[in-house]
Amino acid sequence: MARPFIPKPTDSELEILRILWDRGPSSVRDVHMELEKSKTSGYTTTLKLMQIMLEKGILTRDVSGRNHVYTPTLSRDRTQQQMVDKMISTVFNGSPFMLVMQALGRQRPSPEEINRIKSYLNELEKDRKDRPQEGKKK
Amino acid sequence: MARPFIPKPTDSELEILRILWDRGPSSVRDVHMELEKSKTSGYTTTLKLMQIMLEKGILTRDVSGRNHVYTPTLSRDRTQQQMVDKMISTVFNGSPFMLVMQALGRQRPSPEEINRIKSYLNELEKDRKDRPQEGKKK
DNA sequence: TTGTAGTTACGAATACATTCGTATATTTGT
DNA sequence: ACAAATATACGAATGTATTCGTAACTACAA
Known part of the structure; x- marks a missing residue:
């Protein structure tokens, strides 16, 4: 059941993952109700997708209760x-x-975000000077 | 022949696009020779893929010469x-x-790159102050 | 206990991606 | 003009993603 590696999720699978990341562990019903807002496919389609994702190792599930929780x-x-790397x-x-x-050119970051990026860049610079070889700080 | 919109390229198609962006307009032979370095599939596979990409509107081609140039x-x-947006x-x-x-956390940018990002951020800030509504500068 | 509502499992249809074999066409050297 | 080499076109096999219909299962109410 443990897979050598987890395959890259498809677009449909990403939609489901997004919901699960937002909601936390959920039943098929929960996910499907959320999915319905943007898609027209039926309940068993969502179910099948999540079963396949289980097969692939993209999801795990808890079978102990009334209905399965993914x-x-x-x-x-x-x-x-992973996706950024690819x-x-x-x-x-x-x-x-x-x-x-x-990414910066896509949508203007807020002043606060700009500052946070800048201070992160400063840290990177400082880090580099302090320890030219290592990667960790703190 | 003009399509309403160009579909998102698949992974295989992206490999071909990458080569074409690097090399500029190329024949199937050119692309395939480059592709062979990382893949084992045959010449007609590359050809078919590029024909399909033509159908989809991902590529255009010049048919006037000895062999087609995509x-x-x-x-x-x-x-x-588009990919970043998605x-x-x-x-x-x-x-x-x-x-x-x-992305910044993935691989440490060079000092020069850090500076270029910073100055771009400065421009964004300056821009915002100058013209809170518009988007274009210069 | 039996029916109903809600669940999971399964099989199959459809669509798209990927691959290649083979047929057809074109260029070039002799 | 002919053969060999090289191109493109086409059809089909295979694999994976997506969708749904239907069967089988489970809990609960009457």
């Missing part, structure tokens, strides 16, 4: 990492920098 | 925009800021 195997953060290597020629510039 | 319909930059809305809860932070 949870994503990977955190949103972890999945973001995107950088395929579309951005391996340059995270280009992705950052592109 | 060109991406959308620039790398334009495609990057990613932000599906995985990053609609927040470009989160994507920026994630």
